[in-house]
Amino acid sequence: MTLPNPAELLPRMARELRQSLDQRGIEQPHFIGIRSGGVWVAQALLEQLGLDVPLGTLDVSFYRDDFTQNGLHPQVRPSELPFEIEGQHLVLIDDVLMSGRTIRAALNELFDYGRPASVTLVSLLDLNARELPIHADVLGATLALAANERVKLSGPTPLNLELQTLSAS
Template identity: 55%
Template sequence: MTLPDMNQVCEQLAQQLKSYLSDRNISAPVMVGIRTGGVWVAEHLHKRLELTDPLGSVDISFYRDDFTRSGLHPQAASSDLPDSIEGRDVILVDDVIMSGRTVRAAMNELFDYGRPASVTLVALVDIGRRELPLQPDLCGLVLDLEPGQLVKLSGPDPLELTLL
């Protein structure tokens, strides 16, 4: 399977997001990337959309539902969000959405910072093996992988997707 250039996918995703925000009259969203790959994708989108608020990031290490079994990831870092997202429109960006568990953990953390007016979920890649009923509002690429096959995003510049 030949994968498209991820910079082109980000460009198309940015255009979709711009239209999506315009259609919903969202003019000053806060963009938040899920560490690590989601932050890389969010950086690309943030630049293309020329958003004025700083880019935020969440590290979901403490919010994972398998935390008690797997422990703390050795590269856990603190989240970097505005003091409050209360009443704000949030764009939550992930690199690859699969089971939905990462997104659930990120939303739990977001709500610790306040109750947003809305959350728009954007994913670079959707491989659709959901365990939770969470779907991206916008997605750059949908992949139908073979059983056991995974994808890996490397970056941040350039963004490259590899099938494993």
């Protein structure tokens, strides 16, 4: 399987995001990336959009519904939101949308900071393996993977996608 090149997806994603925000009359959205791949994608999108605005970061580790099963990731860092959430238009960005559970966790965390006016979801990839009814508003590409395959984004510069095969257990 040939994976898409993020550098080729990002210009179209930036155009679609700008168009979506313009259609909804959103002039000053706040951008939030989910650690770590979502932060990298957010930085690249902001560059494509020509915006120099503060970028919020979320680490949703404590909000995951599988936290008690999987434990704490060793590189957990605090979330940083350098702007108000209450009443604001947010653009939430992640690298890979799979089950929808990371996005659910991110929304739960954001609502602990306040009630946003809207949340626009942007994802580089959709693996079409949804367990929750969550879909991206702006999407780079959709992939169908085998059950033992995963995609890993490395970055931040350049962004690169790698196909990984999980070992049988």
